[in-house]
Amino acid sequence: MINKLKITFLFGIFIMLFATNTMNAQLKQGDLVDGIAAVIGDEIVLESDVNEQMNYAKQQGASNIDKCEFLENLLNNKLLVYEAKKDTLIENRSAQIKEGANAKYQQLLSQFPDEKAMLTAYKFRNGYEMKNAIEKIDADQYYGQAKYQRVTDKADVTPNEVTDFYSLYKAQLPEIKDEVSLSQIMMYPKLTEAHKDDLINRLKKIKKDIEGGETFESQARIYSEDPGSASTGGLMKNITKGQMVKPFEAAALNLQEGEISEPVESEFGYHIIQLVKKSGKVYDARHILLMATPTDAEIKTAKVKLDSIRGLINDGKLTFKDAAFKFSDDKRTKFNAGVIPGSDGSNKIERETVPGTISYELAGLNKGDITTAFDDEDERKRKVVKIVKVEDVIPAHQITLETDYDRIKQMALNKKRNEMVEKFVNSKLPITFISIDGRYDSCNFKGSWKKDSIKK
Numbered sequence: 380m381i382n383k384l385k386i387t388f389l390f391g392i393f394i395m396l397f398a399t400n401t402m403n404a405q406l407k408q409g410d411l412v413d414g415i416a417a418v419i420g421d422e423i424v425l426e427s428d429v430n431e432q433m434n435y436a437k438q439q440g441a442s443n444i445d446k447c448e449f450l451e452n453l454l455n456n457k458l459l460v461y462e463a464k465k466d467t468l469i470e471n472r473s474a475q476i477k478e479g480a481n482a483k484y485q486q487l488l489s490q491f492p493d494e495k496a497m498l499t500a501y502k503f504r505n506g507y508e509m510k511n512a513i514e515k516i517d518a519d520q521y522y523g524q525a526k527y528q529r530v531t532d533k534a535d536v537t538p539n540e541v542t543d544f545y546s547l548y549k550a551q552l553p554e555i556k557d558e559v560s561l562s563q564i565m566m567y568p569k570l571t572e573a574h575k576d577d578l579i580n581r582l583k584k585i586k587k588d589i590e591g592g593e594t595f596e597s598q599a600r601i602y603s604e605d606p607g608s609a610s611t612g613g614l615m616k617n618i619t620k621g622q623m624v625k626p627f628e629a630a631a632l633n634l635q636e637g638e639i640s641e642p643v644e645s646e647f648g649y650h651i652i653q654l655v656k657k658s659g660k661v662y663d664a665r666h667i668l669l670m671a672t673p674t675d676a677e678i679k680t681a682k683v684k685l686d687s688i689r690g691l692i693n694d695g696k697l698t699f700k701d702a703a704f705k706f707s708d709d710k711r712t713k714f715n716a717g718v719i720p721g722s723d724g725s726n727k728i729e730r731e732t733v734p735g736t737i738s739y740e741l742a743g744l745n746k747g748d749i750t751t752a753f754d755d756e757d758e759r760k761r762k763v764v765k766i767v768k769v770e771d772v773i774p775a776h777q778i779t780l781e782t783d784y785d786r787i788k789q790m791a792l793n794k795k796r797n798e799m800v801e802k803f804v805n806s807k808l809p810i811t812f813i814s815i816d817g818r819y820d821s822c823n824f825k826g827s828w829k830k831d832s833i834k835k
Contacts, residue, residue, distance in 0.1 A: 417454055417815045417828075420461035424453045426816070447822035450815075454828055456523050458804055458811065463526035472521055478619040480514035481661075485617055489607030530803045531796040536788060544791035545780050552778045552787075557730040559741070560770040562717035564688065564702055565709040565755075565763050568673035568681035578649045578669045582642040585667060586651050589639065595653050595665050604648070605668040613653075613665035620660040627652065631664045647671065647761075673762050678754050681764040685752035689766050692749065699749070699768050708763075718770070725786065727773060737767055746772050801826075 417424040432449045463469050484506065491497040494506060503509040536544075545552075570578075585598050596612030603609040620628065627650060630643040634654035643650045648671035655663035673681070688706055691697040703717030712719060721728045733741065740750040749768045757763050773782075780787060808827050815828060 415816065416450060416819070417813070419454060419457045419813055420811055422457040422461045424450065424457055428453055447819065447824065450819060450822065451824050451826065451828065455804055456519065458807060459526040459800070460519050460522045461811070462807060463522035466526065466529065469522065469525045469529065473518070476517050476521060477514055480510050480517055481617045482619050482622045483513050484510050485615060486607070489611070489615065492610050527800060531799050534792060534796045534799055536791045536795055541784070541788045541791050542780065544794065545787050554777050555773070555775060555783065557775045558727045558773040559730050559733065560726045560773070561719045561728060562699055562703065562768045562770055563709065563712060563719055563765050564685065564707045564717055565757070565765045566681050566685060566706065567708050567761065567763055568677045570671055570673060570677060574674065574677070578671070579642045581669060582649055582651045582667065586639055595639070599665060599667045602669070603667040604670045605666065608666065613667055614655070614663065615666070616663045618662050618664060627666070631662065632657070678762060678764060682752035682754070685764055685766050689749050689751065717768070726770070740767060741769065744769050746770070
């Protein structure tokens with residue numbers, strides 16, 4: 380549609396990391412290794428990186444797959460990464476990225492019975508190699524985005540530029556599908572004191588059994604409701620400070636090695652925690668979790684409360700905005716009048732992408748209507764109750780300045796940003812070492828990348 384430089388940062392750990400092993404070492408200028416598609420400065424693009432981006436695009440429904448285009452996207456990204464690492468105004472986050480990679484590694488490990496099973500599934504030879512691969516991808520993402528933001532920091536568009544953009548690309552702009560704007564108030568059902576006491580007493584009994592000779596590991600396998608760690612006897616290794624929720628971390632770090640905590644309440648439920656070992660800001664711990672899963676009666680109580688709030692709103696005694704701020708447990712929306720953000724950051728959501736549970740409750744409702752309270756799940760699969768208000772209904776239409784000015788403005792701004800980055804990249808090409816594998820000799824790149832070729 381629009382001739383623009385595509386800045387497609389690496390898609391993240393769950394997309395690109397696990398199909399092939401990733402080379403960890405940086406290259407010196409002129410060093411070539413089989414499987415390398417290109418070298419930019421001392422950054423590399425692997426052939427597997429190109430293939431993985433192409434495969435991901437296919438999975439997302441892309442039909443026109445041009446390998447040359449995907450390589451050039453990665454070349455642009457890598458040049459930004461290379462320049463970012465030389466930019467003294469961009470914070471060096473090597474230590475934080477390394478800690479984050481260790482945390483992600485442990486998060487992934489918790490989904491497998493053991494480390495060997497995980498490494499086999501993701502085709503790595505050892506944990507060191509996999510952690511380095513995670514670290515490399517996270518570093519590329521951070522530095523690439525940081526440099527993109529630095530280059531485009533002062534980008535802006537005037538109303539005239541928005542109008543000019545619309546006039547130029549009007550015929551190519553997409554039709555807008557049916558959309559809605561929604562706001563919500565979400566609550567976690569409160570457990571009764573009797574329910575809380577039951578969970579706490581069960582954990583105290585488990586702790587007593589451990590002190591009487593049972594192992595923490597065996598009790599975790601039997602009783603823990605944490606799907607990530609129960610199968611490993613509750614063990615979580617290489618936890619970095621700040622990784623866990625605050626009540627868990629505070630309790631764990633106040634223990635001596637081998638000591639077991641009293642029951643601790645967190646947003647997930649109730650835990651007993653055993654500190655296994657601690658070294659600086661990193662520690663290993665076991666825990667047994669009994670989840671705070673509300674009963675049907677507790678869910679019903681929460682629904683009654685939400686329906687009473689809905690009544691106050693409908694009677695004009697309380698605005699939805701004030702109710703969201705006062706009562707909603709959803710930190711993402713409560714400070715924004717309960718407005719649910721769309722995938723593009725706006726307050727509009729394509730109707731066909733509205734989750735099924737909410738879509739069912741919206742059936743037959745019009746602008747301004749509010750659903751009765753219904754139960755749902757949050758992103759962590761915890762039980763919640765909600766009421767949702769239909770703020771607006773936008774029928775499918777051809778995009779126009781009158782109806783979609785903010786959306787068109789964002790398109791125009793993105794185009795300007797991409798042009799700024801394209802200009803920056805082009806200014807660096809003559810003074811940057813670049814070598815591209817000979818298999819890409821037939822590519823017609825938009826930029827002047829072809830200085831040298833890696834011989835097959």
